[in-house]
Amino acid sequence: MRRLVLGIMLLSPPALADVAPPRPAPVKPKPAEAKFPLPKDATGGESAPGGGGKIVMHQVPRGRDAVITEVRELLKKGGWTVVKDEASPSGRAIRLEVKQGATVIKASFTGDATRTAIILTLP
Numbered sequence: 001m002r003r004l005v006l007g008i009m010l011l012s013p014p015a016l017a018d019v020a021p022p023r024p025a026p027v028k029p030k031p032a033e034a035k036f037p038l039p040k041d042a043t044g045g046e047s048a049p050g051g052g053g054k055i056v057m058h059q060v061p062r063g064r065d066a067v068i069t070e071v072r073e074l075l076k077k078g079g080w081t082v083v084k085d086e087a088s089p090s091g092r093a094i095r096l097e098v099k100q101g102a103t104v105i106k107a108s109f110t111g112d113a114t115r116t117a118i119i120l121t122l123p
Contacts, residue, residue: 036098036105036120037074039067048119058118060111067116068094068109 039060048055060067075082075098083104084097093110106121 064111
C-alpha cells in the first residue's frame with residue numbers, strides 16, 4: 001500500500017510541477033579572457049546565453065570607433081597578432097581574430113557613437 005501511494009504521489013502532475021528545474025552555475029571567466037586587453041571602462045563580462053561560457057559580452061560607454069582604435073593599440077602592446085580584421089556584411093560590426101601563442105580569440109565590436117558592445121569568443 002505504501003508503495004502504491006508513493007508511486008501515485010511521485011507520478012502525479014502537481015507533484016512534478018512543484019519541482020523547479022536546476023539553474024546552471026555561473027560560468028567563471030577563462031584565463032584567455034583575462035589576458036585579452038579590454039578598455040579600463042569596460043563593464044560586464046557575463047556569459048552570453050547559449051554560449052556555454054565561451055561567449056562573453058562587455059559594454060563600454062564610448063563610441064565604437066574610439067574603442068576599436070584603443071583595443072588595437074592594447075593588442076599591439078600586449079604582443080597579440082591580428083589574424084583577421086574585417087567588417088560584418090551589414091557593416092554594423094567590426095570583427096577581429098587575434099592570436100597570442102596558441103590562444104586564438106575572436107572579438108566583435110558593435111554599437112554606435114555613444115556605446116560599444118565587445119563580444120569575445122574564447123577558445
